Every structure is written in C-alpha cells, then in structure tokens.
Amino acid sequence: MVDTKNATLLIKRYASRRLYNTETSDYVTLEDISGFIRSGRDVQIIDLKSGDDLTRQYLLQIIAEHEGRGESVLPLGVLTDLVRSYTTEVNSVVPQFLAQSFEMLRNGPANMMGNLGGSLPSIPGLEAMQAQQEAFLKAMTGGMPNAWPSAAKDTKPAEKEDLGDIKKQLAELQEKLSKLS
Known part of the structure; x- marks a missing residue:
C-alpha cells in the first residue's frame, strides 16, 4: 500500500x-x-x-x-528585491538564500543564528545578504521577539552573548549599507 x-x-x-x-x-x-x-x-x-x-x-x-486578496506575507521590499534579483548578478544566489531562510524558519531560532551565512562563506556581499536575511526573517515572524519562546529559555549565557555580538555586527552592516544607498 x-x-x-x-x-x-x-x-x-x-x-x-x-x-x-x-x-x-x-x-x-x-x-x-x-x-x-x-x-x-x-x-x-x-x-x-x-x-x-x-x-x-x-x-x-x-x-x-x-x-x-490582501493576505500579504511578502513585504513590498522583499517583492521589489525579488524582481531586482532577476536582473542582477545576485540572481544565482537568491534561490539558495530563500531556501535557507525558509529552512531556518522551519527549524526554529535555535539554528537560525548559526545558519546565517554558515554555508555561504565565499559569496561576495555575504554581509549584506545576511542583513537582508535577518530583515526578511523579522518580517516573516512579525518582528515578535518571542516567536519561539522555548528556544529562548534553552539559550545558554554564552550563546546570548554571541547573539548580541551578531546583532551588533548586523546593525553595523545595515548602517554601512544605508550609507552606500
């Protein structure tokens, strides 16, 4: 059967x-x-x-x-970036980037920060993509800090510090990107 x-x-x-x-x-x-x-x-x-x-x-x-029908899941910026990706050199990494983003959503936040860029070390502009990925994930979870409360409870102090460092680095990257625009 x-x-x-x-x-x-x-x-x-x-x-x-x-x-x-x-x-x-x-x-x-x-x-x-x-x-x-x-x-x-x-x-x-x-x-x-x-x-x-x-x-x-x-x-x-x-x-x-x-x-x-107004059941918007994709923010306008994400849709715009998708359209742009069809006309830029970045289009070859967009499918992998999106697949990893959704895989992280399925697996929860415990793996999310570890996966940000974990398997894409040689791609030019990786830092900018990581910042976009974080913004995308934030948009997909509605910006809720406790979207997965069980994972937050399991986080060890050292992991919290690492997460803080990563957030600081991403904020710095976002600032640099906004200056380039």
Whole structure:
C-alpha cells in the first residue's frame, strides 16, 4: 500500500486548463491545491499533452492570488528585491538564500543564528545578504521577539552573548549599507 500522506500528489492539467487530482480522480481548483500544500503535501502539476512540469507556474499563481486578496506575507521590499534579483548578478544566489531562510524558519531560532551565512562563506556581499536575511526573517515572524519562546529559555549565557555580538555586527552592516544607498 502506498503512503499517500508523504507521496507527491500528481495533478494533471488538461487542454481545457482543468486540473485533475490523480489520487482522488476528481477535478481540483487552485484553492484545493493551496490546501494540499498547507496540509504538508508536496504537489506536482504536469501538462497532460506536453508533459511539461507546470508546478512553479501554478505555485506562483497561488501566491499572487493570496497577495492580491490582501493576505500579504511578502513585504513590498522583499517583492521589489525579488524582481531586482532577476536582473542582477545576485540572481544565482537568491534561490539558495530563500531556501535557507525558509529552512531556518522551519527549524526554529535555535539554528537560525548559526545558519546565517554558515554555508555561504565565499559569496561576495555575504554581509549584506545576511542583513537582508535577518530583515526578511523579522518580517516573516512579525518582528515578535518571542516567536519561539522555548528556544529562548534553552539559550545558554554564552550563546546570548554571541547573539548580541551578531546583532551588533548586523546593525553595523545595515548602517554601512544605508550609507552606500
């Protein structure tokens, strides 16, 4: 028996643009697909005729619809930076940067500060990206200092000092960046 809870859900798009759930043998909407994803399912959307993977296109459409309805998750600055990243040399690191940011959100704050730049040591402008990443994470958590209270309780005094040093360094970097603008 296949474990459908963890398997990628295959959605086929017909020529009529209707979306067909191969698991339940019925048609679905973008809202249904959004619900599958929110419940933890991975989804793949394939064009039936050409075999093209349309998943990225539909995920972007879902995000655009949510943002358009006022369910804004992405601050205007982040959206602007995303658009800019398509026309700059930085576009090659943006996917990795975003993936790491969301991975840190999933893993909680205990790993967050350790991961800031931990695996990107050779990228030019890393400090600026780290400052942007902190701002992004702050925006995603609504700036709540106790977004994960259990991790704050477990923090050792030495880690608190390291965190303070990192925050000070990031503030200095942000100040330098604002002077460059």
